[in-house]
Amino acid sequence: MSPEYEVVIGLEVHVELLTESKIFCSCPNRFGEAPNTNVCPVCLGLPGSLPVFNESVLELAVRASLALNCTVSSYSKFDRKNYFYPDLPKAYQVSQYDFPLAKEGFLDLLKDGRSIRKVRIERLHLEEDAGKLIHDQKESISYVDYNRCGVPLVEIVTAPDLRSPGEAHLFLDWLKKILLYTGVSDCKMEEGSLRCDANISLRPSGTETLGRKVEIKNMNSFRAVQKGLEYEVIRQKQILRAGGRVAMETRRWDEEKGVTAEMRGKEEAHDYRYFPEPDLPPLMLDENFLSRMKGELPELPEKRYLRFMESYGLSPYQAEIITSSKNLADFFEDTLLHYPHSQKVSNWLTGELFGLLKTSVKEIDDIPLTPLHLGELLKILDEGTLSSTLAKEVLEESFLSGKLPREIVQEKGLLQISGEKELLLIVEDVINNYPAAVKDYSDGNKKAVGFLVGQAMKQTRGQANPQVITELFKKRLGK
Amino acid sequence: MNLYEKTAYDAAMALEKKEVTSVELVESVLGRISEVEKNVKGFIHLIERETILEEAREIDRLRAKGQRSSILAGVPMALKDNMCTMGIPTTCASRILEDYRPPYNAHVTEKLQQAGTVLIGKANMDEFAMGSSTENSAFYPTHNPWDTNRVPGGSSGGSAALVAADEVFFSLGSDTGGSVRQPASLCGVVGLKPTYGLVSRYGLIAFASSLDQIGPLTKDVRDCAMVLEIIAGNDSRDSTSVPREKESYSSYLGRDIKGFKVAMPKEYFQEGIEEAVRESVMNAVVLCIKLGVEVEEVSMPHTSYALPCYYLVGTAEASSNLARYDGVQYGFRAPDQDNLIELYLKTRSQGFGSEVKRRIMLGTYALSSGYYDAYYLNSLKARTLIRQDFENVFQNYDLIITPTSPSPAFVRGERLDDPLTMYLSDIYTTTANLAGVPAISIPCGLADGLPVGLQIIGRPFDEGRMLQFCFALEKMLGFKGLKPKISADGVLKDVS
Amino acid sequence: MNVSKKEVEHVAALARLALSEEEKILYTDQFNVILEYIHRLNELNLENIDPMTHVQQLRNVLRKDIAKGSEKELVVRILEESPGKEKEKGFFSVPPVIEGFEMEE
Numbered sequence A: 001m002s003p004e005y006e007v008v009i010g011l012e013v014h015v016e017l018l019t020e021s022k023i024f025c026s027c028p029n030r031f032g033e034a035p036n037t038n039v040c041p042v043c044l045g046l047p048g049s050l051p052v053f054n055e056s057v058l059e060l061a062v063r064a065s066l067a068l069n070c071t072v073s074s075y076s077k078f079d080r081k082n083y084f085y086p087d088l089p090k091a092y093q094v095s096q097y098d099f100p101l102a103k104e105g106f107l108d109l110l111k112d113g114r115s116i117r118k119v120r121i122e123r124l125h126l127e128e129d130a131g132k133l134i135h136d137q138k139e140s141i142s143y144v145d146y147n148r149c150g151v152p153l154v155e156i157v158t159a160p161d162l163r164s165p166g167e168a169h170l171f172l173d174w175l176k177k178i179l180l181y182t183g184v185s186d187c188k189m190e191e192g193s194l195r196c197d198a199n200i201s202l203r204p205s206g207t208e209t210l211g212r213k214v215e216i217k218n219m220n221s222f223r224a225v226q227k228g229l230e231y232e233v234i235r236q237k238q239i240l241r242a243g244g245r246v247a248m249e250t251r252r253w254d255e256e257k258g259v260t261a262e263m264r265g266k267e268e269a270h271d272y273r274y275f276p277e278p279d280l281p282p283l284m285l286d287e288n289f290l291s292r293m294k295g296e297l298p299e300l301p302e303k304r305y306l307r308f309m310e311s312y313g314l315s316p317y318q319a320e321i322i323t324s325s326k327n328l329a330d331f332f333e334d335t336l337l338h339y340p341h342s343q344k345v346s347n348w349l350t351g352e353l354f355g356l357l358k359t360s361v362k363e364i365d366d367i368p369l370t371p372l373h374l375g376e377l378l379k380i381l382d383e384g385t386l387s388s389t390l391a392k393e394v395l396e397e398s399f400l401s402g403k404l405p406r407e408i409v410q411e412k413g414l415l416q417i418s419g420e421k422e423l424l425l426i427v428e429d430v431i432n433n434y435p436a437a438v439k440d441y442s443d444g445n446k447k448a449v450g451f452l453v454g455q456a457m458k459q460t461r462g463q464a465n466p467q468v469i470t471e472l473f474k475k476r477l478g479k
Numbered sequence B: 001m002n003l004y005e006k007t008a009y010d011a012a013m014a015l016e017k018k019e020v021t022s023v024e025l026v027e028s029v030l031g032r033i034s035e036v037e038k039n040v041k042g043f044i045h046l047i048e049r050e051t052i053l054e055e056a057r058e059i060d061r062l063r064a065k066g067q068r069s070s071i072l073a074g075v076p077m078a079l080k081d082n083m084c085t086m087g088i089p090t091t092c093a094s095r096i097l098e099d100y101r102p103p104y105n106a107h108v109t110e111k112l113q114q115a116g117t118v119l120i121g122k123a124n125m126d127e128f129a130m131g132s133s134t135e136n137s138a139f140y141p142t143h144n145p146w147d148t149n150r151v152p153g154g155s156s157g158g159s160a161a162l163v164a165a166d167e168v169f170f171s172l173g174s175d176t177g178g179s180v181r182q183p184a185s186l187c188g189v190v191g192l193k194p195t196y197g198l199v200s201r202y203g204l205i206a207f208a209s210s211l212d213q214i215g216p217l218t219k220d221v222r223d224c225a226m227v228l229e230i231i232a233g234n235d236s237r238d239s240t241s242v243p244r245e246k247e248s249y250s251s252y253l254g255r256d257i258k259g260f261k262v263a264m265p266k267e268y269f270q271e272g273i274e275e276a277v278r279e280s281v282m283n284a285v286v287l288c289i290k291l292g293v294e295v296e297e298v299s300m301p302h303t304s305y306a307l308p309c310y311y312l313v314g315t316a317e318a319s320s321n322l323a324r325y326d327g328v329q330y331g332f333r334a335p336d337q338d339n340l341i342e343l344y345l346k347t348r349s350q351g352f353g354s355e356v357k358r359r360i361m362l363g364t365y366a367l368s369s370g371y372y373d374a375y376y377l378n379s380l381k382a383r384t385l386i387r388q389d390f391e392n393v394f395q396n397y398d399l400i401i402t403p404t405s406p407s408p409a410f411v412r413g414e415r416l417d418d419p420l421t422m423y424l425s426d427i428y429t430t431t432a433n434l435a436g437v438p439a440i441s442i443p444c445g446l447a448d449g450l451p452v453g454l455q456i457i458g459r460p461f462d463e464g465r466m467l468q469f470c471f472a473l474e475k476m477l478g479f480k481g482l483k484p485k486i487s488a489d490g491v492l493k494d495v496s
Numbered sequence C: 001m002n003v004s005k006k007e008v009e010h011v012a013a014l015a016r017l018a019l020s021e022e023e024k025i026l027y028t029d030q031f032n033v034i035l036e037y038i039h040r041l042n043e044l045n046l047e048n049i050d051p052m053t054h055v056q057q058l059r060n061v062l063r064k065d066i067a068k069g070s071e072k073e074l075v076v077r078i079l080e081e082s083p084g085k086e087k088e089k090g091f092f093s094v095p096p097v098i099e100g101f102e103m104e105e
C-alpha cells in the first residue's frame, strides 16, 4: 500500500566561497576575527563607496555551476534587493534577480551504488553576505558586527524534487562533497559557510499539484535539516488528517525542543523592490572562458564513486567512504600506482589508516605518510617477511615519523624469521620448557599446538612466521 | 584688477611667472569671501584660514624648489558638499549627515589634492543634490550673485555661485539631471557634465548612480578644459569608470571649428522656453554659422519623454541609495527611540527634508510590486529610445546645440511649493544624463541682466571637440568679462 | 491611475518614513500631479523596446582577488563617529531588534 501523503521538499542553500578577499572589496574573507576589524568603506556601505567585483568569485561560482550541471548564462547582471535591517549597511543586498549566473542544473542523488533521484537545480546566483547581530536581551540593545558583510555567497535553489527528509540530508551530503571537491567552499555549517533553508509541503499520494508550503529556517546541521523536516512531516500530516489547512508561513527549527515554531512576520509581506545594480556592469561569459573552466574541473565525487565500484570492485560502502573527500580518493588511487591490489589497499586505508587518523584527529593530507609508504608496506606484507601485527606497528611508526616501511623494518630488525633451521631451535626449546602441553598434544588434543606456537611467537617477539612454525611443531611431535 | 577676478588659467600663469604666490591668491579669495559670502551663501563649510594658508605656503615652497604638481598648483577652489573629504564635514546639505566627517577622500578630492589645488571649502547644494535652486539645502539657500533675490540654480548652486562671485577660481559640481549645467547657466559660468564613466564617482555621495557625473564649474572654457584634465581618467575603485587613454583637452583649444556639423533639435525650442532665452541662443547659432559651422534643424522625437523618464529612473535609484541613512552607523540618529523601527522612522523623518522624502517615496513607489512594470521598467525602455535619438543625430552631426535652461534665474521661493514646475527647470538637461553623453553649458548672453546659457552636447568621450567648439564660440559671444554686480560696496538688491 | 492616501502611507512605510497627517495629504496631491505628468510615457509604444539596464557598454569589470589588511585606524574613526553605544568593544549598536518583528508595510 502506498503512503497516504507524498512529501515534497525543496532546498535553498547559501554557500560562502573560498576566496582571499570579499566579493566587492579587498577586505580579507576570514572567519572568527574581532568584531568590525575586517571592514572598509565599501563593505560598510559608507556614503560614496562603490563595489568592484572579485574575479575569483566569478570563477568559483562558475565552477560550482558546472559541477552542478547548470547552464551558465552568457549574460547575467547584479540587482539590488532592498530591505532595512541593521546587519545590512547599505539597506540593500547586491544579489542577482532575473538574470542569475546559472540555471537548470541537476544533482544525481546516489545511494547504494545507484541513482535514486535526479534533483533539479533551478538556479545558482551570486550575492553578498550580511553582517551579524548579537542581541542582548538584558541590556535591551543589539550589537552589530560587519565582518561578514560582503563575504561572497552563492545561493543554490533546488526544484521541489526531494521526497523525504532523508533525501534532503543525502542531497546536502552530495552537495557538500561536490563543493569540497571543486574547492568552492569549505562548507562548514558550524561557521555558517553553508546554510540551508527548506520548503516542505505534503500532498495526497498520486496527485501532482503542490500543497501549501512551509519554509523552515535556523537548521544548523545536516542532521537538523533532516530532523526539522521529519518534525514538519508529522505536524503537517496531523493537520491534513484532521481536515485542516497548513498555513503558508516561515517556521523556525528549535534544536533544543526538537520542534518547529512559527516565526512572527510574514516573508510574503516583503517587497524587495529589486532593480538592476547601476554600480556594477553586467557579466558576459563566452565559450572560451566556460570551456577553460570546464577543463579545470576535477573528476566529481558522483563519477568517482561509481568508477571506484566499477573499476576497483569496491563495495558501495567502501567507495562512499573513500570518495568522501577528494584527497582521500586521490590517496587511494595514488597508492594503487605503487601497489595494484585495490581490495587490500581499501581495507588498509579504511581500517588501520582511518583508525590512526581518527585517534590523531588529522586529515589525510596533513600526515607525513604518503601513498608510497602504504604501497611499500603492503608489498612487504606480500613478501611474507612481515607479520600483519608487526605491519600495523610499522604503519603507525610510518604515520608518525614519515619513515619508509622498509627502513623501519630494517632498523628494528622486524623481518620475519622463516628459516627452518633457526626456527627448529626455538621449537626444541619450547618443547623442553612445556612438557605438559606436549603431553596434552600427544594425548590427542590437537589444539594444544596453538599454545606452543604462541610461546614460540613470544620468544621471537612475533618475528617467527606462524605458518612455518606450526608446521614444524606438527612435524616434530608427529601428526 | 583684483587677483580673485582672474580665471584659474590666468592665476596659474601669474604663479608660473612668479608674479604672485599661492598665499596671495588665497588671501585674495579669503578677502573676497569675507566681503561677499554673506550675500551669496555659497559655502556650507569653510576650512580654517590657517590650514588653508599653511597648504598654500607649502605649495609656494615646493614651487620655489621647482616642484609643482600641476599647472593649477596653488589655485584655490571649492568642492560640492557631496564629495568626500577626509576629516572635513561632508553633509550633502542634509541634517542626516550634519556632523559627518568621511574617513576617506573621493577620487576627485585626491586628484585635486595631488594637483596641488587648494581647497577653500565645501559648497552648498540642494539636499542630496535633489533640486534645481539650492533652496533645498537643509542649512540655507544660496543666492544668485547676479541678483541675490534669485536662485543660483541647482543642485550645484553653491559651486556655481562661488565661481560667479569670484570667491574661488573654480569648483566641482555633480550633475544627475542638469545639476552642473543649469546652475552654470543661471550664474553665467561654464559647467560641464562629462561622459558617464569619464570621471570616477568613487567618493561622490550617490543620488542616482546611473546618471551621476562630476564636472567642473569654471569662469571660462579654458579653465574647464584644465580642470577636466585633472579629474578625468580611469579609477579601478569605480566599476563604471571607463579605461581610456588620458587626453589633453587644452590641446583642442584654439583649433578651427569651420566645417563642424551641428544639429539644432526643434524639440528643445518648444515647451516652456522663455523668449529671451530663445533669442540669446539663436544669436549664438547665427555666430556659429559665421564661424563656418553648418547648423541644421533636426528632430529628436523622444525629448519630451526625458523628464518623466528621468524622474522615475533617478528617484528609483535614489530611494535605494538613500536607504543607508538609517541612524545605525554614522550621521544623525534621532533621540528617544525604544526599538529598531522607531530608530528608522524617527531618524529618517527628522533627518531628511521634504524634497528628499518626496523623491524617495516616488522612487519607492516606482519600484514597488504592482507598479514596477508600469513605471520603472517603462522608464528604462523610454531611456533606450532617448539614447537612440542621440545615436541617430550623431550619425550625421558632430554636436547638438540647445538652450541649457528654459528660463534665466527665477526668484527665490517662486517654485518651492510646486515640485513639477521646479522639475521643469531640468527639461533640457536630463537627456544627456539618460543617454550618458557629455554636455556643457556656456554663457551666451544676458536677458534682463541675468545670464543665459547655451548647451552643447557631444558624442561619448568627445569632450575635446566640444571644448574646442565652445572655446571658439566663447570668443565671439562677448560674454567673457561680464561680472555680476555683487561686491562689498556694490549695490545689492538683497542683503537678507 | 490615481494615487490614494493609503498608497502614500504604504510607500512611506516601505521607505521607513513617518509622515504627519498634513504631509500625507500634501504628498498625495503632489504625487498625483507628478504622476500625471509622468504618464505621458504611456503615449510611447514600448512593447518591443529593450530596457536600458546599463548606460555603458562595459562588461566583466573584475578585480584581482587580493586581500589587503584591514585599516584599523579607519575603523576606530568610524566607530567614534557612530551614534550607538559600546563602541569601545568594537561594536556598532542599535535599539533592540525584536526577533521576527516587521512593521506593516
Ligand SMILES: [Zn+2]
Pocket (backbone or CB within 6 Å): A022, A025, A026, A027, A038, A039, A040, A041, A042, A043, A044, A150
Ligand atoms: Zn571591505
